Amino acid sequence: MSGRLHHGAGALCAAAVGGRATVEEPATTKLRRSGSGASCASSGCQMAPPHGRFSSGGGRASSGGGALSPLNCKQLAYAPPLVAAAPAAPPALPSPPPSCSGGGAWLVAHPLDLDSPGSRSAGNSVTAVIVPTQQHAAPADGAGACRPASPAGGCPDFLAFASPSGPRVHWRQKRTRGAPQRPGGVVPGLNGLNDGVWNALRTDTGRVTNMAALLRAVRDGGVSPHLRPAVWPLLLGLIAPGDSEAARADKWAAARGEFERLAALSADDGAAAAYYERRGAQEPWRATTRRISADATRTASDGPLFRGAARDGAVGRLELLLRAYALHDPGTGYCQGMADLAAPFVHLYASNAEAFAVYRCLMRPLAQNFAEGLAAIAGQLRELRALLAALEAPLLRHIEGLGAGGFETAFQMLLLMFRRELSWGDTFTFWEALWAGEALARAPLRVHAVAALFSARRRELLRLESLDELVVWVNGIGSDPDHPLNPLTLAADAHQMWAFLASARAGEGCGCVPTRAAGGGGAAAAAAAAAASISSGAAVAFGLAA
Amino acid sequence: MSISNQSLAKYKLVFLGDQAVGKTSIITRFMYDKFDSTYQATIGIDFLSKTMYLEDRTVRLQLWDTAGQERFRSLIPSYIRDSSVAVIVYDVTNRTSFLNVTRWVQEVRVERGGDVNIFLVGNKTDLLDKRQVSLEESDAHARELGVHFIETSAKAGFNIKALFRRIGASLPGSDAGRGEDAANGANGGGPATVQLEAKAKPAAASACSC
Numbered sequence: 001m002s003g004r005l006h007h008g009a010g011a012l013c014a015a016a017v018g019g020r021a022t023v024e025e026p027a028t029t030k031l032r033r034s035g036s037g038a039s040c041a042s043s044g045c046q047m048a049p050p051h052g053r054f055s056s057g058g059g060r061a062s063s064g065g066g067a068l069s070p071l072n073c074k075q076l077a078y079a080p081p082l083v084a085a086a087p088a089a090p091p092a093l094p095s096p097p098p099s100c101s102g103g104g105a106w107l108v109a110h111p112l113d114l115d116s117p118g119s120r121s122a123g124n125s126v127t128a129v130i131v132p133t134q135q136h137a138a139p140a141d142g143a144g145a146c147r148p149a150s151p152a153g154g155c156p157d158f159l160a161f162a163s164p165s166g167p168r169v170h171w172r173q174k175r176t177r178g179a180p181q182r183p184g185g186v187v188p189g190l191n192g193l194n195d196g197v198w199n200a201l202r203t204d205t206g207r208v209t210n211m212a213a214l215l216r217a218v219r220d221g222g223v224s225p226h227l228r229p230a231v232w233p234l235l236l237g238l239i240a241p242g243d244s245e246a247a248r249a250d251k252w253a254a255a256r257g258e259f260e261r262l263a264a265l266s267a268d269d270g271a272a273a274a275y276y277e278r279r280g281a282q283e284p285w286r287a288t289t290r291r292i293s294a295d296a297t298r299t300a301s302d303g304p305l306f307r308g309a310a311r312d313g314a315v316g317r318l319e320l321l322l323r324a325y326a327l328h329d330p331g332t333g334y335c336q337g338m339a340d341l342a343a344p345f346v347h348l349y350a351s352n353a354e355a356f357a358v359y360r361c362l363m364r365p366l367a368q369n370f371a372e373g374l375a376a377i378a379g380q381l382r383e384l385r386a387l388l389a390a391l392e393a394p395l396l397r398h399i400e401g402l403g404a405g406g407f408e409t410a411f412q413m414l415l416l417m418f419r420r421e422l423s424w425g426d427t428f429t430f431w432e433a434l435w436a437g438e439a440l441a442r443a444p445l446r447v448h449a450v451a452a453l454f455s456a457r458r459r460e461l462l463r464l465e466s467l468d469e470l471v472v473w474v475n476g477i478g479s480d481p482d483h484p485l486n487p488l489t490l491a492a493d494a495h496q497m498w499a500f501l502a503s504a505r506a507g508e509g510c511g512c513v514p515t516r517a518a519g520g521g522g523a524a525a526a527a528a529a530a531a532a533s534i535s536s537g538a539a540v541a542f543g544l545a546a
Numbered sequence: 547m548s549i550s551n552q553s554l555a556k557y558k559l560v561f562l563g564d565q566a567v568g569k570t571s572i573i574t575r576f577m578y579d580k581f582d583s584t585y586q587a588t589i590g591i592d593f594l595s596k597t598m599y600l601e602d603r604t605v606r607l608q609l610w611d612t613a614g615q616e617r618f619r620s621l622i623p624s625y626i627r628d629s630s631v632a633v634i635v636y637d638v639t640n641r642t643s644f645l646n647v648t649r650w651v652q653e654v655r656v657e658r659g660g661d662v663n664i665f666l667v668g669n670k671t672d673l674l675d676k677r678q679v680s681l682e683e684s685d686a687h688a689r690e691l692g693v694h695f696i697e698t699s700a701k702a703g704f705n706i707k708a709l710f711r712r713i714g715a716s717l718p719g720s721d722a723g724r725g726e727d728a729a730n731g732a733n734g735g736g737p738a739t740v741q742l743e744a745k746a747k748p749a750a751a752s753a754c755s756c
Binding site for chain 1: 565566583584585586587589590591592593594595608613614615617618620621642
C-alpha cells in the first residue's frame, strides 16, 4: 500500500483507504498518534476517532493509500462514533445498572471512558495500527460528500456504499472477507490488549483512563491470556473503569462473601433445598444438583484444565460454581449449556469465589436465555431472522425454503456464544472481543454475530438443499478445516453489521440521503427501516429495557 | 452412490428423553460403533444419517438427536413433525427419567397422532448395581402405552443393533424385516431380551444379522 497520511489539526484521520485498490489486502497502516482531538479537519465531518489497535511500541507512521477525502474519513468510522455521532447509537438505551452490566452499559455514564481529548493516555504517544475497515471506494470526485444534518451530526458511513456508481451496498467489508485466517487460531494479545497497552491505559492505581481505547484494542485483537483475569471483570462490568483500588477491593470482597455464603449453603443439602425451593426454583434442589453433576463431568473436554490429572478437580470446581449460581438465582437454577459458559471461568480463576463473581456478571444478561419457555431466545431467533431479512433477503428465502426459517438451528451458537463452534482458546478471544464490541456499541451483538456468520457464508448456505444438510452444516461449522472460524473476524463482523444498521438508522434523519441517487438511497432507506424495526425488538429480546 | 442415496426411502427418527440418559451415545454406537463417556450435552438439535440394509430393501435413516433439557422442549416439536419413528430413551439407573417417559410419549402423540412408531429404550443396563427400573416394570409400562420396548447399553454395545433392526422392521412397507423381527422373538411391545443376557454377554447383540 502506498499513499500518504493526513494529519489534520492534530487529528488521527488517516485512513489509508484512498481507493478501491487499497482493499485488496488486509494491510494495516501504522501511524503515530499525536495529541488530542479527532476530527477530519478537511471534511467538516466530525467523527469519532478511528478505532485501532494500540500497541505500546514506537511505531512510525507509515503510508496509507491515496489522498484522503471526506469520505475516506468516514470510511474509518467503523467504530460507532461515541461522541460526535450520537445518532449512531441505538435509541432508548437503558440507564446503566449499578454493576455487572454485562454489556458495558456503564460506558454511557462513566466520565473517563470517552475519547475526549482529556482522556487521552497521559500525553504519551501511542502507536495506533489502523485497519482499513470500509473498503468501498468513494466516488473519486467527492460528489458523494454528505452534509451532516446538524453540526454535531455524524455522517452515516453507509452512504459511502450507497453511491450509485459505487459497489453494491453490503454491510460486510472486504477487510473481514480478506482477514487472515490462521489455521492455528489467532494469537490473542499480539495486536490486542497486551501488557504495554494495558499499562498505558491505566493510572498507577489501576484506574482505567481511556476505556474506549481499551475496548477497541480488545475488540480488534483480544486480550493477552495472562491479563484476562484482570480484564474480564472490567469487560463484564464487575469492576468499573474508574474504580479506585479501594472500590475494586470492596467489590471483590463483596462478591467473595456472597460466594462463600452460597458455597457453605450448597454443602448442606437440607438447608440448600429449603433455601432453593423457597425462592422460586423450578425443580427440587436434588434434581438440580443431579443435573449439574451429569453435565459437569462432560463439559469442556477440550479445556486443558478439564483433561488429564487436573480433570477431577476442575470438574468439582465447575460443579460448585454451578451450584452456587443456582442458589444465587433459583429462578434460573441450572439449565444445560450453563456448564459450557461457566467452564472458561473455572479455567481463568484459581479462586472459586473470583470465578463465581465474574461468571455471575456474565450471566446477568444471559440468564433469561435459559428461562422456562425460552421466550428470550425465541425473540433473538426472530431478531436473527429480521437481520437477515434486512441484509440477506435471498439467503433468508433460501433458508425458509429448507424449512429452517425459525432458525432453531442457530440455537446452540446463540445460546453458548459459539463455545461449541470455536476451539477452547478461540472462545476466550471471541467472547472478550464480542463484549468489547457490545460495550462500544452499547448493544448486545450476539445475534449480529450469528447473522454475520450466516451472511459471510452465504455461498455455502445457498448450496444446501435440505434441512438436514443445513443442520449438519451448522453443527460442523467449527470443524471445517477449509474454513476455520476466526474469533476476531466473527466479533468484528458482528460489530460491523451493527454499525451498518445503526448508520442506516441514523441516516434516516440525515440530510445526506436525498443527495443520493435513488438506487443507493433506496437500499439505504430499506436498511434504515429494517434497522429501526429491529432495534426496538432487540431491546426487548435482550432485556435491555428491563 | 449419490444416485442410489437419492432413490432410497428416507425415514426420520427422532430421539427424545431426559437429560443424560444416553440418546447421543446410542446414536454414536449405532453410527460409529464407538462409546465415550464424555459426550457433551446436546444443545438444540443434531442430525446424522445412515444407510441401513434390511432383508428386502435398503433405507436411509435420518437420526435427529435432541437436547434432554426440559426447558429446551419448545424447540423440539418442529423437528418431529414428520418423523416416522420416535425413540424415547430413559436411564434404567434414574427412575425420574423413566417416570417422564409418559410425558414424552404424550408429546409425540400430540404432535404426530398415530402416524409414528414409538420405541421405548431403557439404556445403561451395564450399570447393574445402580438399576432403579426393572425390566418387568418397563415392559408393563410399554404395553400400557402401546409402544415398542427394548433395553440397551450403548456403553457395552448391547442391543443397539437389535434396536435399529427392530426400528427398520417397523418402518412402513417392510414386510420381510417384520418377519425377521418376529423371529428374534421381539415383536412390538414385547421385551427384546431378558436381563440375564445383558449380564452374561453384552456381545449377544452381534448375533443380529444387521
